[in-house]
Amino acid sequence: MSVDLLVKKIKEKGNPSVAGLDPKVEYVPQYIRERAYKEYGKNLKGACEAIWEFNKGLIDALYDVVPAVKPQSAFYEMYGIHGEEVLHRTIEYAHEKGLYIILDVKRNDIGSTAEAYSKAYLGSVDIDGESFSPCPVDCVTVNPYLGTDGVKPFVDDCKALDKAIFALVKTSNPSSGELQDMMTGDKHIYEHVAELVNGWNSDTIGESGYGAVGAVVGATYPEQAKVLRQIMKQSYFLVPGYGAQGGGAMGVKPCFNDDGLGAIVNSSRGIMCAYKKGDWKEEQFAEAARAEAIRMKNDIVGVL
């Protein structure tokens, strides 16, 4: 009922970062794509098999460097059923390699439907008395716009099954402020959401000192992160926006607590497409990803 497992893996690797697996087919090295198209056709199936080869190579190169991976559901849904199938395969493979899995789905709905989403990814579904877990991950992201009853089913499954969630609080995109920065009373909306998160988290605190309900806080808004760190002292932060979106190590620093814990920083394109920068050959995509993951780790650990 906490993020203890994530904290353990972060400590083991000495690395508070997570590799995003957001595989657009155009990110995949051309030789892998061509091989897959030849075998499966230049279609959704062929694209997905290319993505699978790419993901597998990335996981093989990263699993002893990073504690966690974060597949972004959109980039699998975009390729239809085959994409979903490769997402499931990727999750299974990453689990075999000992990685913690944060599935970035940003799901949200009213209570009974939120329950179905939670069962899909954290819990299990009952089929006339028998129980099945269709897509078991360690953690998902959720959107809090519907309030407590849209999040509670996830929190209940976290408590029962030792899982975790990150709720969107202050997102990394340019227009995140349109709603999130509005003032209500003497507080911003993101501060109110942070107080809700803190409440949901309060009875889920584990041995690590952190609970099951974390927050998404963009690396692109370090000033807001400082405030949010104070409101949600025992929540882990999932921090997007490092690298490609412009946030650097100093930008993510305010997301951490003084103990060097409390946040995990995501990089997706920066790691996946590392081979496209510098003198790497396509065939070295995995080596390049590993080098970038190590560089990122040192960059972040260096400022803590």
Next chain:
Amino acid sequence: MSVDLLVKKIKEKGNPSVAGLDPKVEYVPQYIRERAYKEYGKNLKGACEAIWEFNKGLIDALYDVVPAVKPQSAFYEMYGIHGEEVLHRTIEYAHEKGLYIILDVKRNDIGSTAEAYSKAYLGSVDIDGESFSPCPVDCVTVNPYLGTDGVKPFVDDCKALDKAIFALVKTSNPSSGELQDMMTGDKHIYEHVAELVNGWNSDTIGESGYGAVGAVVGATYPEQAKVLRQIMKQSYFLVPGYGAQGGGAMGVKPCFNDDGLGAIVNSSRGIMCAYKKGDWKEEQFAEAARAEAIRMKNDIVGVL
């Protein structure tokens, strides 16, 4: 670039309501479940084949009564890959029967990822120069918490491909007010979101007088609906909360404009599980659903 197609179908059927397809396996009549378990096993596959039989029976019974169906993604994701596969099959079958399809996914993310979600359901994905539509529907629901750049990719696809979206504004659940009802300046958050929706919608108005960007407004909050109807005059409202959640025909009335258009009211459990009420036999599930859909139509049309 509008909801003209939906309006046309609503006028043809004389029915401003939509049948939600949210098929938990326990909603499926037992004789269908048992037949499917016998053929495919009592597992995710068996459950999904039972759901498919159920959905097909419902669509056959409803397609000349309702203009649209609204599959809720959560109830397919909950059954894993097989569930996704049945969702795709259901969408294809409903399209064959001439139904307008609103896929309830409530997706949301930063710009480049929102783009991937939009491609998955409204647009098409490029695979080295060839174009594929993995799961083509007419309309999806989106969550606006990330602001304009999280919604714009969907709006762009609406404009290019004659599709539509409904953004969450005031949801039907009990705790929707926690964030949505907060005051900022002299307005509620839901009013600010409504103004954003109105802006996004403004250059998408079609022949019907309505644009591509609609709003989700719960039947459970008629007072708020009155205000929202004034802010978003040219947006269609998707109205959940009728029936099972407690909203009646008088509750949905404020969602409509004086022309009797402007809203489409959803019922899921009320229609799907109609056979569980009254003297119906399980085998009459489709007939019961049809009777309830006709009753609902008359109930709503009666107050307009």
